[in-house]
Each structure stands twice: as structure tokens, then as C-alpha cells.
Amino acid sequence: PSNKKLLVLPGDGIGPEVMREVRRVIDWMDRRRAVSFDIEEGLVGGSAIDAEGTPCSDATVAKAKAADAVLFGSVGGPKWDSLPFEQRPELGILRLRKDLGLFANLRPALVMDPLVEASSLKPEIVRGVDIMVVRESTGGVYFGEPRGVETLPDGKRRGFDTDVYHEDEIARVARVAFDLARKRRGKVTSVEKANVMQSGRLWRAVVGEVHKAEYADVELENMYADNCAMQLCSRPKQFDVILGNNLFGDVLSDLAAALTGSLGMLPSATLGAVDPTSGRRHALYEPIHGSAPDIAGKGIANPLAQILSFAMLLRWSFGMEEDAALLEQAVGKVLAGGLRTADIMQPGMARVGTSVMGEAVVREL
């Protein structure tokens, strides 16, 4: 019996379509590389609301906890947009992050050479960009209490959230960033608004302490979030690893992704702590892109971000470096061969749909 327990959560919109292409890849691996996965499927997001009345049921959380890794699609769509706050599809992914303790969200923004022209930035500005955003993902303003919308005695409303970090939460995600930097180009840019926020002031202090005590060999730069947004846009090549809290990490990782011009290509991983007894680490893998309701069901979505998320999963959760690299190379070759989905289409290339792209990757394998 295989110990590679995988939970697949396609979610909403284009999620199921692009996940189908991953299944092709998995089938190929089953047949050709004799790795067998023990795969479960589950519902999350809007489709879970429709079928189970909640964006992420207890059963799904239990399955996720029992799995070695979760492969996630994307959630949300107009159908569920008017639901009350507590019932939104997005709560599916938030609950998984929180309940599995997935505190480090890793979002690479990589400009692949054949796709340089897809960026809205000039080629000389983005060629070679290779940024890893490490976003804290179980704390901060996403979960801080108290929070709410209250009605004051005069009938007026007041909405409030708490952005809060414990020093241990900052230190553990900082270590993830520094560890990654050591395997990359040795630089971490830690982002906050220490000039106006108290949690930002603590963030800067703790990152500095961890750096001094454990990672003096890595270069640490502190940068205000507003300045980081500017610098990402004007000189993205200066960055190696960017470390930010849940909210800044959300905005800045999306910006970093956008400047590559190929959102449909970008995978991400969200990692939990290593369990000291089992040595296991919960992890969830998902594309950066959302559920794209506007193109869902048309068969034109780009499956590569989902496929590359699976490659990340192979590498990080199953230690299958060779298979991960094989899969990434296959994607590179398909692009070099000129196939493009609509989102990354360029003059002179061949436009294909979701399943032709998925088949092409399997063929290259």
C-alpha cells in the first residue's frame, strides 16, 4: 500500500477543468514510473456550499489532515457572491489554512524565458525575474480578534479588525524565508509598515533577531510595504525572497505574480510545521490564479499552474525531486514548442485549449 496519500479538492470555476489535466499526469506516473498515489477527492468552496451547506465541511478537514498533501484548485464565483460573510466560498481555503496550521504560503513569481513577452513590463525589466514571496498565512488581520461590524447607540455602524502577531508566529515564518534564501540567492526582503503599525514594529524587530541569531549569512533588508510595491513594479530583479504578513503578503504576491504576465503559469505551496513525532508536515498546493468564472466551462483555461502545483507537491511533500523536475521540464518543452493557451497567447504561437495543453505535457513526459 502506498504511503502517498493525496487529497484533491478541485473547487469551483476552472478548478475542475484544470485538475482534470493533473489527473492525466498522475495516470501517466502511475503507469510509467510505478508510483502509485492513494487519491481521495473532496468538495470545497461554492460547490461544497451547494452540496454540503458549508464551504469546507468537518469531513473535508479530517480528510485533509489524514492526507500527506492537499492539491487545491480554486474557489468562488458570482453564484455565491451575495452570500453572507460567514458563508463565502473563500472561507473554505481560510479554514484549511487555519485548521491544518499552514502558516507559510510560498508564492514564486518566475518569468520563464519563452514568456518574457507576456509581461506588461519591458522585457529588459522582467527577463530573469525569480522571486519567492513567503506570506504568513494563519495570522494577522485575517484571523485577529476582536473583529466585527457593530451598530452604535446612534444607529451608525463601525467596522473593525485586529491585526495581531505573536513573536513566535513571526519567527517561524521568518525561518522559512531565510531557509529558502539560503538555497536561492541569499537575500530576504522583509516587508511591513513599521513606521505606522505596532505589529509591523514587532515584525521588524523579531525578523531582525532571528536573522542575527540564526541566519547572519543571509542578507536581510527591511522595506516598507508601499515602497516594496513600487520597487516590484520598477526594479523587480532586485528581489530574491520577499517576506510579509498575511495581508501584505497577499497583495504583494499578487503583484509579483502579475508582473510575470503569466498568472496561469504560477503554482504555490502552503506549508505547516513539521510534526516532531511523525516528521510529517501538512501542505497544500494550489495555483495563484483564481476560479476565473468568466472562462469556466469553455475549455480554454491554462492548466499549467495546476500542473506545476502538482510538481511542487511532488518535490516538497513526497521528496520526488526527479519526477518534479521531469514534469517542470515537460512544461518548459511544451512552451518552447510554441503551444499557448489564450491567457499567454503571443503572435506566431499556436493557440490551444485546456486539454490539448494537458495532453501535450503528458506527451513530453
Added chain:
Amino acid sequence: PSNKKLLVLPGDGIGPEVMREVRRVIDWMDRRRAVSFDIEEGLVGGSAIDAEGTPCSDATVAKAKAADAVLFGSVGGPKWDSLPFEQRPELGILRLRKDLGLFANLRPALVMDPLVEASSLKPEIVRGVDIMVVRESTGGVYFGEPRGVETLPDGKRRGFDTDVYHEDEIARVARVAFDLARKRRGKVTSVEKANVMQSGRLWRAVVGEVHKAEYADVELENMYADNCAMQLCSRPKQFDVILGNNLFGDVLSDLAAALTGSLGMLPSATLGAVDPTSGRRHALYEPIHGSAPDIAGKGIANPLAQILSFAMLLRWSFGMEEDAALLEQAVGKVLAGGLRTADIMQPGMARVGTSVMGEAVVREL
């Protein structure tokens, strides 16, 4: 006696250098257009800390309140970087915003035709970009209570901030955005994280209510902050007015500014409420760029953002539309004539320093 009372606060770094060029412009107006200003100067930021022990003294606040408009330079520098939180130069501008009730920070991101090439984005993406970011600037996480860094019983630290908005705070800044949109291209994009933040949920609700009740002729679009960062980078021309809270407004306005590629060109205005009895409205004008300590004192800073801030002041605080337009045209002609400071230098142009640029503007006038 003139009723045009102006408080000039050059601040730190390049602030005093670029302000000197505005004084040339003011002198010219005094002489040629027979408008006389009643000008006071004051200290703010690091230079105020050095001379008065605080980044913005009560006396400076009093002068600002007595003035019809404040022309602000920029604050901060390495000299004051290690000061405790409560004594940082930045508190100078935060205090002025708060004490004068300057709740609407208007930050235009305009790509001027001669400077299209200065952008890191492709010319076809940025040519014609003309965005106005309206940032709430006296509320939210910048001022919300409780806030602090506390030490828990076990000796560990916890840092926290409160992001809070009252519905009236949201409604009044929304009105500023809708009013501006009416005079522009009729579209407001309101930005929040209503999917994860309660204050964001209230933000979206209140903006929607104001829109429905008072501005149904304007187009309103709601957008998540992370998506807005993406869209600014990939398709900036879709935006007219962007409305955001203090924190999102800070980050997104800097991003919008960066994509023009000419930060040294961008002015901003921060407006208070209209006083119902005097009909007066407190207002502060400042360049988007900071104090740029790395180039301070070298005579190479671009004075145009400070000069254009003065043009905004003429238009908004003194109703001197003609003079404002004259000044903006003079800047346009100087650029068309090929003069460039280092920050916007392009091949084939003539590189000049701060004072040559200032003189050239006066000559065009």
C-alpha cells in the same frame, strides 16, 4: 493685505532643495501676476526633532491651522531611523493629517506623453494612463486603538493594531472620490478586502449606499486590493478614480505612481472638510516622493513634483485655475524642450540639476 496665507514646511532630505525652486515660482508670481502670498515657514520631521525636540510642534500645528494651505516637502532620513516609534519624523505628517482633519489624500498618477519611456511598463500599456487615487488619510489602522506591543506573562511579545472605520468616515471620503469621478471619466473603483476583513465589508456596503443614493450617474466597481495591485500592473488604463482606505490607499497609490516611471513628477493633495461657517477647507500639498536622503544635498533632485504640488494648491485652495494651468503648461514645455533631471533621464535628452530645472520653469512662465 493678502488673504492667501501659505505655510511652507520643507522638511528633510531633498525637501528644502526642491522647495527653493517653488520659491522662485512664487517670486515670479509676486512680480508678474501681482498675486501676493503671505508666507510663513516652519519645521517638520527630522529637522523639527533636531531643533524643537518633536517632529511637529504645537506651534507648527497652530500655524498650519491658521494658514489657507500648507505646502509640505518630505520627511525622514537615516539620521532619525533608530529613534523610538513615538519620535519618528513620519509622525510629523501623520499629526498634520490628523489635527487638521485632512481625510482625503488625492494622489494622481499621470503619464505625461514626453515621459512614456520612463516607465518600466511597455509604452502601449502606460501611454495615456491618468489615475486619481483617493486615499482615506485620518482613519483605519494608522490611528485605530487599541494598538501596541505588549509583553505576555511568559515574556513573549505580541504586537497589535486596530483597523477601524466609522461609516461616516467612509461616506465622506467616498463622496470626494465620486465628485472627482464626475469631473473626470465617471468611474470609481473602490478597493478593500471585503472577503476577509470586517472593516472592508462595511467599506463596501457604505460606498455602495452613497453611490446608490447620491451618485447613481457614476460607475462604481468594487475590487479586492490584491486584484487591484495585479490590475494596476497589467492593465492600468482601466482605472479612473481608485478609492481605498488609509493602508490600501498608501500601497496602491505608490504602485500607481511607480508605474508612471516618473515619481519625481507627481504631486498630491490632502483635503479636509469644508468648514460650514468659514467656507474654508484645510489642505496640504506635497510631492509623492520621499526625502530621498541618498541624493539630498547634491543638487540633482527633481523639483517638478514639488512645483506641481504648488500648482495643485493654486487650483484647489486658492481657485487660481489660470495660474495653475500656466504653471503646469510651463512644466510640460520644459520637458518637451528636452530637459531632464537624473531620475527621468532618457537617451538624447539634456541632463540638468535641480536649480537649472527650476529656472527653466520660471523662464517658460
